[in-house]
Amino acid sequence: MHRHHGPALRAHAAFTPFFLLVVAFGIFGIASLFPFSPAPVAPPSYIAAALAATFMRLMAAYIAAVICAVPLAILATRGALMEKIFLPVFDILQSVPTLAFFPLVIAIFLQYGFVNGAAVFILFLNMLWNIVFSLIAGIGAVPHEIFSAARVFNMRGAFFFKRVLLPAILPAFVTGSLFAWAEGWNVVIIAEVLHTYIPGGTSANDLFGIGSVLANAPASGSGATFIAAILGLVGLIAVLNFVVWQRLLHYAETYRFE
Numbered sequence: 001m002h003r004h005h006g007p008a009l010r011a012h013a014a015f016t017p018f019f020l021l022v023v024a025f026g027i028f029g030i031a032s033l034f035p036f037s038p039a040p041v042a043p044p045s046y047i048a049a050a051l052a053a054t055f056m057r058l059m060a061a062y063i064a065a066v067i068c069a070v071p072l073a074i075l076a077t078r079g080a081l082m083e084k085i086f087l088p089v090f091d092i093l094q095s096v097p098t099l100a101f102f103p104l105v106i107a108i109f110l111q112y113g114f115v116n117g118a119a120v121f122i123l124f125l126n127m128l129w130n131i132v133f134s135l136i137a138g139i140g141a142v143p144h145e146i147f148s149a150a151r152v153f154n155m156r157g158a159f160f161f162k163r164v165l166l167p168a169i170l171p172a173f174v175t176g177s178l179f180a181w182a183e184g185w186n187v188v189i190i191a192e193v194l195h196t197y198i199p200g201g202t203s204a205n206d207l208f209g210i211g212s213v214l215a216n217a218p219a220s221g222s223g224a225t226f227i228a229a230i231l232g233l234v235g236l237i238a239v240l241n242f243v244v245w246q247r248l249l250h251y252a253e254t255y256r257f258e
Helices: 007-033 044-076 080-095 098-111 115-140 144-152 157-192 210-219 223-255
Strands: none
Touching (some): 044 080, 044 115, 044 157, 044 210, 044 223, 098 115, 098 157, 115 157, 157 210, 157 223, 210 223
């Protein structure tokens, strides 16, 4: 294993400035659709608090997804028989639209007074399979000689996972995590705007977060708040991309096999 900046990493780095440029033009286009109204723009502290609330839900969903994805991926790659059994099952589960049964999820969590759990659960389902299938691909790409050497040196259990398996699947894990977070951002508005799924619901039933702010600001006539929320969301995603994901991608490349 050694440092190797693969095509995917170079493409990702090259695509980032282009993506931010497209987003900037998109914001100006959206601004023309929502002219500023007498409603005042929300203060920066309000937007920051909404971003923090959404980020915490995404983080909780991501941690749960990782905890479930690692053993599922290891189980599905234990042998040819396990692959034949679990890979089709995982593929079917991944194909089921999670939002189709979102009203049922909300109804279940409402019974226990834990509506916030419904949003985290939907985010978790949308993140899970990106990590599972990335890990399965990563384990499959590990040379058989690595596992043979581990058996020769009697490396088992937690020691084997920490010293052999975890470094070997780190590139796939980082890539899957990146895609999982992207999937989470894509559904965060639906996960937080709950009143459309609750009979007789209103915006008061929505969870506080950047998703609900984006959904409800235009309806309340506050185009300025909508634009501020968009800018805050893009800014947070950009910061996470450059500060976290770019560094993790570069670090993970040091463990890539050729």
